[in-house]
Amino acid sequence: MSYIHHLSKDKKLKKIIDHQDPQKLVKRKNIGSWIIASIISQQLSTRVADVIYQRYLDLYNGKDPDPRQILDTPPEKLRSAGLSRGKASYVQNVARFEIKEGLDPKKLNRMSNEEVISYLTQIKGVGRWTVEMLLMFALGREDVFALDDTGIQNAMIRLYGLDNSDKKEFRKQLLLISDRWSPYRTYACLHLWKWRDNTPK
Numbered sequence: 001m002s003y004i005h006h007l008s009k010d011k012k013l014k015k016i017i018d019h020q021d022p023q024k025l026v027k028r029k030n031i032g033s034w035i036i037a038s039i040i041s042q043q044l045s046t047r048v049a050d051v052i053y054q055r056y057l058d059l060y061n062g063k064d065p066d067p068r069q070i071l072d073t074p075p076e077k078l079r080s081a082g083l084s085r086g087k088a089s090y091v092q093n094v095a096r097f098e099i100k101e102g103l104d105p106k107k108l109n110r111m112s113n114e115e116v117i118s119y120l121t122q123i124k125g126v127g128r129w130t131v132e133m134l135l136m137f138a139l140g141r142e143d144v145f146a147l148d149d150t151g152i153q154n155a156m157i158r159l160y161g162l163d164n165s166d167k168k169e170f171r172k173q174l175l176l177i178s179d180r181w182s183p184y185r186t187y188a189c190l191h192l193w194k195w196r197d198n199t200p201k
Helices: 002-007 011-017 031-041 046-058 067-071 075-080 085-100 105-109 113-120 128-137 150-160 167-179 185-196
Strands: none
Touching: 002 011, 002 185, 011 150, 011 185, 031 046, 031 085, 031 128, 067 085, 075 085, 113 128, 128 185, 150 167, 150 185
């Protein structure tokens, strides 16, 4: 894999990469469904999130609904699947945005990472972290660094012996280290998550 040689210049990261299989990125087509699944899973264990997402799909005969179907679903019905009041609202926000503005992968693929983040964080309930995960796991972008991801932070504290008592200085250190990984920061994150066994779902 082309990224391995570049990331292996970081000797500490190399020790991790040498003991793992190469990581691959995939591209997905149904961006709206991906964002909704991400919203549903927030602050839940993987097991609970899977159960609730399946109940959500069961509202639509087990298939991904289109945005119009979602908007035609009363919020109480969404909540009956286990979504909180806030998440039910956010799911419909995504559907509304998809109808009005569009979530076509071709459109998003023409945007830079920061443009995608600015575009999608207009949706109430979708934050920067969610869009960073989408850039990695749904749009297949190779150079994304999830600065605020707890798993990445904990892995880098352990690997590089960082001190996180001064939050501003800590974030500065994370960015300095990650800058060396560009243009393959996504792969570095994938290896760090795998090392800590906490890849986002």
